[in-house]
Amino acid sequence: MHASYYHQAHACIMVFDVQRKVTYKNLNSWYKELREFRPEIPCIVVANKIDVDMKVTQKSFNFARKFGLPFYFVSAADGTNVVKLFNDAIKMAVAYKENSQDFMDEVLRELESFDLQKSENLSDQEESCPEEKPPSA
Template sequence: MHASYYHKAHACIMVFDVQRKVTYRNLGTWYAELREFRPEIPCVLVANKIDADIKMTQKSFSFAKKFSLPLYFVSAADGTNVVKLFNDAIRLAVSYKQNSQDFMDEVLQELENIDLEPEDEEDRPDQEQEQHGRPESPAPS
């Protein structure tokens, strides 16, 4: 993914498909990339498609334990735990945003506060000059 996808993110919901092992194997790459761009935001891990095999909810997924991530077993198809997942993720994101100590958040906030427009009329170029790229000629006397 491109770095811009992480811009201003306050939480991450990382999803893998319990029926496709490749998605579980990709978690390490995805997580490393997330932490490169947003090292401090909260992240939750989601095991999706439990409706296809409810026995998956009995499995222990080491990735969640290794990185101390909350793990949600959900089914997007039948809605199992989807509302709970989003409610919890929103709470984490709001808490993070209100209490962030992340240096990048501070930098982004400062960049947003920069006023690029001149404040005084005197600082603005003449509109005619702006339109034609050259100053107006003085009127003959």
């Protein structure tokens, strides 16, 4: 992943494939990387492809519990829990955006409200200001 993927993110949905154990094992590194760039955004963990074998919903996946993250069993193929997942992710993202105390969000808000034109005009004025002469005695 690249840092730009996290730029201005307000929520994260981390998905693993219940048929591919390696994707579950990757959650730790994905989560660590996410927290380097966006330490506070809400994150949801998703077990996908439950339509292949519904018995997988009886399994316990400790990753989400370990970090206190919401967990969903979904099937992108048949739509099971997909709408609920996205509705919940959107609600979490909006709540986070409205109440964020994250330093990066504060910086981004400042940059969004920064008036580049005004800044350029101030720079131009500084360059055109006459030099001050010392007071004569």
